[in-house]
Amino acid sequence: MKVTVVGAGAVGASCAEYIAIKNFASEVVLLDIKEGFAEGKAMDLMQTASLNGFDTKITGITNDYSATAGSDVAVITSGIPRKPGMTREELIGINAGIVKTVSSNLIKYSPNVILIVVSNPMDTMTYLVHKTTGLAKNKIIGMGGALDSARFKYRLAEALESPISDVDGMVIGGHSDTGMVPLTGHATRNSIKVSEFLSEERLTQVAEDTKVGGATLTKLLGTSAWYAPGAAVSSMVQAIACDQKKMFPCSAYLEGEYDLSDLCIGVPVILGKDGIEKIVNIPLSDADKAKMQESAVGVKKTNDLLEL
Numbered sequence: 001m002k003v004t005v006v007g008a009g010a011v012g013a014s015c016a017e018y019i020a021i022k023n024f025a026s027e028v029v030l031l032d033i034k035e036g037f038a039e040g041k042a043m044d045l046m047q048t049a050s051l052n053g054f055d056t057k058i059t060g061i062t063n064d065y066s067a068t069a070g071s072d073v074a075v076i077t078s079g080i081p082r083k084p085g086m087t088r089e090e091l092i093g094i095n096a097g098i099v100k101t102v103s104s105n106l107i108k109y110s111p112n113v114i115l116i117v118v119s120n121p122m123d124t125m126t127y128l129v130h131k132t133t134g135l136a137k138n139k140i141i142g143m144g145g146a147l148d149s150a151r152f153k154y155r156l157a158e159a160l161e162s163p164i165s166d167v168d169g170m171v172i173g174g175h176s177d178t179g180m181v182p183l184t185g186h187a188t189r190n191s192i193k194v195s196e197f198l199s200e201e202r203l204t205q206v207a208e209d210t211k212v213g214g215a216t217l218t219k220l221l222g223t224s225a226w227y228a229p230g231a232a233v234s235s236m237v238q239a240i241a242c243d244q245k246k247m248f249p250c251s252a253y254l255e256g257e258y259d260l261s262d263l264c265i266g267v268p269v270i271l272g273k274d275g276i277e278k279i280v281n282i283p284l285s286d287a288d289k290a291k292m293q294e295s296a297v298g299v300k301k302t303n304d305l306l307e308l
């Protein structure tokens, strides 16, 4: 299994590190446009191999896509992150150009690649890749929901005063402060609905804290987060590499599912060797259905800013 990660910045390097530590890929190529940067990150990471016990070979390259040839999966993290006070949508101008160039270069050298899009505004960048590359829709996957769900579980465990491993929950919808739909009604602690333990008011607070999870970290760090995004991507790559048939909420191109069409937005999917092997239709409450529709309006508004 050969994995390419484009962008050797905070998220890209963290993603490469987690993939290596999980030891399921033979090779990770880290590519960046900044001269020597990916080479340096790759060398630093390789010097952790004997300490962290992995055999994955990580190489770094400056903007030479021939080194990515034959990649099974490629992750696109290239682009600018937001600064405190910015929305993800404000990044569209610069990142759209980067994502378009990067995805076409990747496909040129790896025509069968499965692409995972991370750059923000992620749902719109995933849609851009869908509209401009001609790659099959099962091979274009946006990462947002896996991260947002991890943040939801963190907030749920905090409210429940429980270990995170006790809780389960999922966030669907657009990957934005206003578009996320944390499914509080489906969340559980050891198979018991969390509404048995938490007041409606506390659950609403959990949902709100989840939705601004990225903005909270951006304010603290001065730039957007990287550990949890990197871990989320690595779990998705592992599901594909190991054909796990694991369910994640991912940004997928919809053609009628959830009564939505012609956009990429977060819905539960099964990830396996073919990428998105199935979009899972889960029953939603009327309130969540309405939130999903509203979220889609927001995503489409950002999509309209694309020059396709």
Ligand SMILES: NC(=O)c1ccc[n+]([C@@H]2O[C@H](COP(=O)([O-])OP(=O)(O)OC[C@H]3O[C@@H](n4cnc5c(N)ncnc54)[C@H](O)[C@@H]3O)[C@@H](O)[C@H]2O)c1
Pocket: 006, 007, 008, 009, 010, 011, 012, 031, 032, 033, 034, 037, 077, 078, 079, 080, 081, 082, 091, 095, 098, 101, 102, 117, 118, 119, 120, 122, 143, 144, 147, 175, 223, 224, 225, 226, 229
């Ligand atoms: N989807 C999510 O859940 C999620 C989570 C966190 C961050 N992000 C997004 O991921 C992106 C990366 O964030 P980061 O914190 O790693 O930023 P960063 O600035 O640390 O890294 C970005 C890297 O991309 C490189 N780059 C820029 N243009 C390039 C090009 N044309 N080709 C190759 N490399 C190029 C830069 O040199 C830089 O090293 C941002 O858009 C951010 O908003 C998304």
